[in-house]
Amino acid sequence: MKKTSLALAGLLLASTLSAKEFISIGTGGMTGTYYPVGGAICRLANKDPQIKCSVQSTGGSIYNVNNVLKKELNFGFVQSDVVYDKYNGVGKFKDMGDKNLRAVVSIYPELLAFVVSKASGIASINDLAGKSINVGNPGSGNEMTALTVFNAYGFDAKKLKHHGVLTAQECPHALKDKKIDGYFYMVGHPTANITDAANSMPIDIVNIKGENIDKMLKEFPYFAKGVIPKGTYEGVSHDVESIGVKAVLVTTKDMSDKAVGAVVKAILDNFDEYKTLHPALGAVTKESLVQGLSAPLHPAAEAEFKKHGIIK
Template sequence: MKKIATATLVGMLSIPAFSAEFITIGTGGVTGTYYPTGGAICRQVNKMKKETKIRCSVESTGGSVYNINTIKNGELDFGIAQSDTVYQASQGIGKFEDKKVEKLKSVMAIYPELLALVTRKDANINSITDVKGKRINLGNPGSGNEATAMTLFEANDIKKSDLSFAGALKAAEMPDALRDNKIDGYFYMIGHPNANIKDATNSVDTKIVPLEGKAIDGLIAKYPYFAKAQIAEGLYKGVTSPVNTFGVKAVLITSDDVSEKAVYTVVKAILENFDSFKKLHPAYNNITKESLLDGLSAPLHEGAKKYFKEAGLL
């Protein structure tokens, strides 16, 4: 009896196990925009799981660089990353010098990410050059956030050693550190509005510092994935007029090794439920189906190409 029962149980368990394909999306810190974006994508994919047999889950990670490396190593199927970091990985430059990620592929560009320098008002930081001698968090090691901050420093002839403290806190730790006067400011490349900066601006008097000037104009001219942008007024407490800055795109990426069916399904799930997808986060307010193809800095995966062509967008 035991043998028959065990065999029946194994048979029952193995049918769905072998018929489903499981995919995982690497995101970022839970207070950022990548984590809810991964959740929003999985929600759309999982709505179709009965017909596609594809199930999607989300993993909180260290961000762009971590996601790319983990996809390269076959430990993640998909990830979200800044378009500048994707460009460096696909070209073998910057953080990926001599470590070109040959199989890296784009799925779609999701929304714009704009660099914010969030500071305590009493730190009197009014421009990028005022960070010298201050306690500034650059981002956790291996994040696109840190990479962009260092690119900005280089353009303005600022070194880490010019700071009195160069922080490497994770995104979730930054608002508390600002409130508790452990840092004077922090950089965050993120979709706006977001919970992290709202937390900071609601708990201490802050200033989001404009990032503008000749050095930044030169930076944008040098790197094709950067573009000028503004953080709109009214998104955060104390921001009463638009703040000039620059940004990139948050890109959904994958590997050549991920099946065409899985990538096709992810793109289809978002485009066929586009209006409901846009309502899942305020950062998606101004995206269009066409904008999903703007700012891609690695080649499109064949599965993505297939659906975009069917949708008349390629």
Template sequence: MFFKSTPWVAAAAAIVMAASMPSADAANRQFVTIGTGGVTGVYYPAGVSICRMVNKTRNQHGIRCDAAATGGSVYNSNAMANGQLDVGVVQSDVGYKGWHGEPPFRDKLEQMRSLFSLHPESVTLTARKDSGITKLADLKGKRVNIGNPGSGQARTAGELLSSCGIQRSDLALWGELKASEMPDALRDNKQDAYFYVVGHPTANIKDVAVGTDINLIPLQDACVNELVNKHPYFVKSSIPGGLYKGVDKPTPTYGVKATVLTTSALPSQSAYEIVKAVFENLDKFKRLHPAFQVLEKKKMLQGLTAPLHPGAERYYREQGLM
């Protein structure tokens, strides 16, 4: 059976065809997911803050950015390599190992690319004051949270203990809790201490210090100095006093930098726009978390352990930053 075409039928058909065809805007739209870390650390607000800057100008570049809480640096690196994440916040030491194919990575992550670095992160050892822990060697026989498997902090803390002659069997408990679970474990006296590689101040430690007397343990042993001198991604650092209740003096330690990485699969223009959104709104970005207050544009090109993404490099050259 055949129907005679009428003007309204033709118009309706045109509407249906138009609705079924993607618009130019839709065709150019891109969704970018940034892998971060636990919600109580700094990586999660870092990812949220980056996406906030990117999404403010979404109508200009078509990129929609979302931040996802994840297991941390190692997870983010593998997820980017597998195409499950587009961008990830990664500790500089983990990024170095990924690019060079060193453990915990089986193969070199050849597609890894750098966008920029963020805040310095200190290796932080928080202990209950009543645990008797005042130095690294005191951890023997204690209940210590190292970090959840797949996190950069677990890798970093494990490397520190191994370098300083403390084995898994030396601890009464080798904890593998996530960052968000650590304060409650310390507060409830289920653990004596926990490692956290983080920018300061952090709500994680502020939270536990409210109801529990704590110490931040200095990490300045000879074995620590050897570790820092051995690896290019480590630097000496100090946690200022007065950030946490009961901790009035600076705590000497060492650390890494938080870096924002991606892969060569990210389109060059997308990398350009992400970097541009952060750098051209840096003053606003710095107000989104206390750890970001130390950021300076030129220093955000330091501490990168994988090659720059071409899109990021184009922006930096245009701005005279390299």
């Protein structure tokens, strides 16, 4: 009898383990915002005994969207402009669109920060000729957005003294070591990356605004205006006007309903806790979770949002 009970217990344990779904989320550099927020989502998802969620530090948006579609990652954090371009096969992904891409949830707004050393004297994009600027690592969302801004201002990147291709994670050290005068970073605020730079040297964050930017927003509707409040970073004593996108969690249309549903349910069922897990999530609302997605919702995500009354 005892042996039978033990055997049954063993079979039950084996079936439970085999039913567990392992999922990976591609994020970004460890000093950015994607990585800790991805970790927060995994902690909530792992409350479900049938889910084992882990995060990976990656090169960011473009790496994530490509590797999700190759099925080397289950989920990935991607800027909404990159999501739009990849789904529709436009911009950097001209003729390389992929209709298998699906949105899961809109995480938080990201604003473009153009961080400069105060010693550089840079006050505007128009001051960049002859300067050393990190535009972004090749193929990153940072690079894509920075070049779009340059184009809006009519600034030719060839006029830079040095066109940097470092990852955002490497930039605070490069700025401190005077290898660059400034760098672009599309990120949720506050972020440890810019805090580290601001705490080690005098910095400023340059406004990105004006008629040229207004025209750009009409051309690219997935961008929106936003403000990084003064005092967010040491030494930045003015409100910074900029443009932003949404950080969107994406997957493929083939991703299991169980995994997608579990991730969305984890956020919605623990929403008050979720908002406390990173400062970038503080202003998020349940309604904002379905705004600025730039690709169709995965059916399991849509079902979960309907169940919670967020989508009618």
